[in-house]
Amino acid sequence: MSDQSAAVADEDERxxxxxxxxxxxxxxxxGSICGTILVFVFFLLVAxxxxxxxxxxxxxxxxxxxxxxxxxxxxCLLMIAGEFDLSVGSMIGFxxxxxxxxxxxxxxxxxxxxxxxxxxAMAIGWLNGxxxxxTGLPSFIVTLAxxxxxxxxxxxxxxxxxxxxIIGGVREVAKGDWLAAVFGGKIFAGLFVWLAELGVVETxxxxxxxxxxxxxxxxxLIVWALGLIIFAHIVLTRTQFGNWIYASGGDAQAARYxxxxxxxxxxxxxxxxxxxxxxxxxxxxxxxxSAAADRGLLKEFEAIISVVIGGALxxxxxxxxxxxxxxxxxxxxxxxxxxxAGVESSLFRVFLGAILLLAVILNxxxxxxxxxxx
Amino acid sequence: MSEPIxxxxxxxxxxxxxxxxxGVSLDVLPGECHCLLGDNGAGKSTFIKTMxxxxxxxxxxxxxxxxxLDFARPRDAxxxxxxxxxxxxxxxPLMSVSRNFFMGNEPLKKVAGISFFDHDHANEVTVQxxxxxxxNLRGPDQAVGTLSGGERQTVAIARAVYFGAKILILDxxxxxxxxxxxxxxxxxVDRVRNKGIAVVFITHNVRHALAVGDRFTVxxxxxxLGTANRGExxxxxxxxxxxxxxxxxxxxxxxxxxx
Numbered sequence: 363m364s365d366q367s368a369a370v371a372d373e374d375e376r377x378x379x380x381x382x383x384x385x386x387x388x389x390x391x392x393g394s395i396c397g398t399i400l401v402f403v404f405f406l407l408v409a410x411x412x413x414x415x416x417x418x419x420x421x422x423x424x425x426x427x428x429x430x431x432x433x434x435x436x437x438c439l440l441m442i443a444g445e446f447d448l449s450v451g452s453m454i455g456f457x458x459x460x461x462x463x464x465x466x467x468x469x470x471x472x473x474x475x476x477x478x479x480x481x482x483a484m485a486i487g488w489l490n491g492x493x494x495x496x497t498g499l500p501s502f503i504v505t506l507a508x509x510x511x512x513x514x515x516x517x518x519x520x521x522x523x524x525x526x527x528i529i530g531g532v533r534e535v536a537k538g539d540w541l542a543a544v545f546g547g548k549i550f551a552g553l554f555v556w557l558a559e560l561g562v563v564e565t566x567x568x569x570x571x572x573x574x575x576x577x578x579x580x581x582x583l584i585v586w587a588l589g590l591i592i593f594a595h596i597v598l599t600r601t602q603f604g605n606w607i608y609a610s611g612g613d614a615q616a617a618r619y620x621x622x623x624x625x626x627x628x629x630x631x632x633x634x635x636x637x638x639x640x641x642x643x644x645x646x647x648x649x650x651x652s653a654a655a656d657r658g659l660l661k662e663f664e665a666i667i668s669v670v671i672g673g674a675l676x677x678x679x680x681x682x683x684x685x686x687x688x689x690x691x692x693x694x695x696x697x698x699x700x701x702x703a704g705v706e707s708s709l710f711r712v713f714l715g716a717i718l719l720l721a722v723i724l725n726x727x728x729x730x731x732x733x734x735x736x
Numbered sequence: 737m738s739e740p741i742x743x744x745x746x747x748x749x750x751x752x753x754x755x756x757x758x759g760v761s762l763d764v765l766p767g768e769c770h771c772l773l774g775d776n777g778a779g780k781s782t783f784i785k786t787m788x789x790x791x792x793x794x795x796x797x798x799x800x801x802x803x804x805l806d807f808a809r810p811r812d813a814x815x816x817x818x819x820x821x822x823x824x825x826x827x828x829p830l831m832s833v834s835r836n837f838f839m840g841n842e843p844l845k846k847v848a849g850i851s852f853f854d855h856d857h858a859n860e861v862t863v864q865x866x867x868x869x870x871x872n873l874r875g876p877d878q879a880v881g882t883l884s885g886g887e888r889q890t891v892a893i894a895r896a897v898y899f900g901a902k903i904l905i906l907d908x909x910x911x912x913x914x915x916x917x918x919x920x921x922x923x924x925v926d927r928v929r930n931k932g933i934a935v936v937f938i939t940h941n942v943r944h945a946l947a948v949g950d951r952f953t954v955x956x957x958x959x960x961l962g963t964a965n966r967g968e969x970x971x972x973x974x975x976x977x978x979x980x981x982x983x984x985x986x987x988x989x990x991x992x993x994x995x
Binding site: 599600601602604605606608609612613615616617618619620621622675679680729732 | 809820829838842879882
């Protein structure tokens with residue numbers, strides 16, 4: 363008996379052994395990992411023969427997922443830092459129009475237009491953050507104001523300058539521009555030709571591109587998405603700044619006491635969100651060859667939903683970039699999968715609402731488990 | 737007798753038309769536990785926030801190790817060695833103990849020229865420091881939310897001591913704790929004091945103050961009512977001072993000296 367008590371002297375008798383299952387459960391990504399598996403199993407069963415999992419099918423939902431992921435990464439870090447940005451969607455429309463106006467209408471080189479769009483958008487992101495910090499108002503209200511201000515300005519600028527809300531002809535201006543290629547180009551084209559020769563990737567059997575592989579490269583959009591996910595994940599989990607992001611959202615006052623520059627962290631996250639929105643906008647403008655004043659509608663909510671599915675708490679201080687990325691993947695797969703499966707696409711919104719509700723309930727439960735509340 | 741590590745002279749702090757502090761003086765010696773007593777609203781919190789750089793004094797002088805000092809930010813005070821453990825603890829429940837322990841002072845290691853948070857080092861130090869304070873963690877990644885109030889208090893104190901605090905300011909550390917947790921915290925205070933660190937212990941509980949205090953300063957309505965040494969003052973006298981000299985005698989009689 364005494365031997366036994368000596369052996370466990372290092373252990374606290376009041377602490378129960380925690381099972382690995384429970385440990386796994388309190389990871390923020392858990393919900394989104396389960397969701398991803400579920401979604402893939404579902405569509406493998408339902409839409410297997412529709413071409414959804416052929417090379418071009420994968421690219422199809424890969425692009426849509428990447429779009430969600432780019433804005434979700436920004437929204438994720440911002441939400442962990444304890445704030446929201448509802449102006450993301452309007453920012454996408456705004457940045458796109460800035461690029462098209464500058465390059466097509468006013469004849470600046472494409473790279474000048476893109477850099478200007480990034481500068482202006484990030485300045486507005488900074489203003490968002492500055493106003494939230496200075497006024498102490500909820501970011502919900504401040505960025506809601508910018509949702510309307512930016513959308514209105516975008517439509518006004520486009521119609522005042524061109525009498526249209528859609529500005530085309532971007533592709534012609536972008537041709538040969540080094541910076542445009544960073545957003546609109548494709549990489550690994552050679553790889554797919556080689557894969558097509560091996561027969562791994564199908565080739566077009568008719569038309570002008572007969573004999574070419576159905577995929578002519580990985581779009582830069584996907585490269586940006588992966589790059590941003592990896593960058594944000596490393597910053598959040600492996601750096602000092604990441605700890606400050608968690609701390610700022612977990613309890614801003616407590617963080618300030620220990621010397622964390624909370625205001626700077628939060629404002630930087632607003633700027634980063636604006637950066638991500640502009641990456642999205644630039645890729646989209648390059649892909650479509652046009653900008654439209656109504657682009658990005660409701661994107662702010664889709665970003666936030668991806669983040670919440672990824673296990674982040676709406677109240678801040680907890681979450682995961684990998685989770686948010688998986689949330690975006692679930693989004694992309696379901697949105698395109700319903701199309702492949704031939705299901706009425708309006709049901710996608712029903713799915714969105716339902717999965718959002720489920721995710722929030724699960725997150726609240728997990729939070730109680732972490733903090734030991736009942 | 738050694739030199740005071742910090743001297744606060746006639747500190748005044750005004751918030752608009754409200755005079756929160758109206759000439760408060762206090763000095764703290766290394767290795768002593770200086771209790772700052774006062775009723776709610778006496779200005780205790782404002783005073784220690786001035787000491788720790790959260791507020792700037794409207795008037796008055798502060799000398800730190802003999803040199804005049806003017807902190808612009810809490811970070812300056814922390815860098816100088818003034819650490820504060822607030823009532824609300826400055827702990828973030830959703831974050832792990834080790835992330836909390838190093839919050840604002842993250843250990844870094846360079847990989848390929850980029851600074852990364854050195855989690856291994858942080859975890860190792862956290863477990864070790866907690867053990868030396870008598871707390872066995874389930875793991876360094878355990879969330880602070882799962883710790884009891886007394887344990888959180890101890891984590892906060894251990895953190896301050898680890899980061900080289902010369903002055904440790906404790907804002908009502910025992911006010912929300914049970915009996916056993918209180919005695920744990922008081923024992924921790926004693927342990928810290930024996931390391932030569934000056935402790936400023938804020939409380940409105942006379943018994944807790946007398947249990948560990950070397951000197952006692954009473955604040956009332958933004959003013960100091962003098963400093964007394966241990967053994968020179970009775971609990972009743974302290975209690976009366978805190979109440980602003982009003983006789984609590986009648987009340988005390990009926991409460992049996994339990995206040």
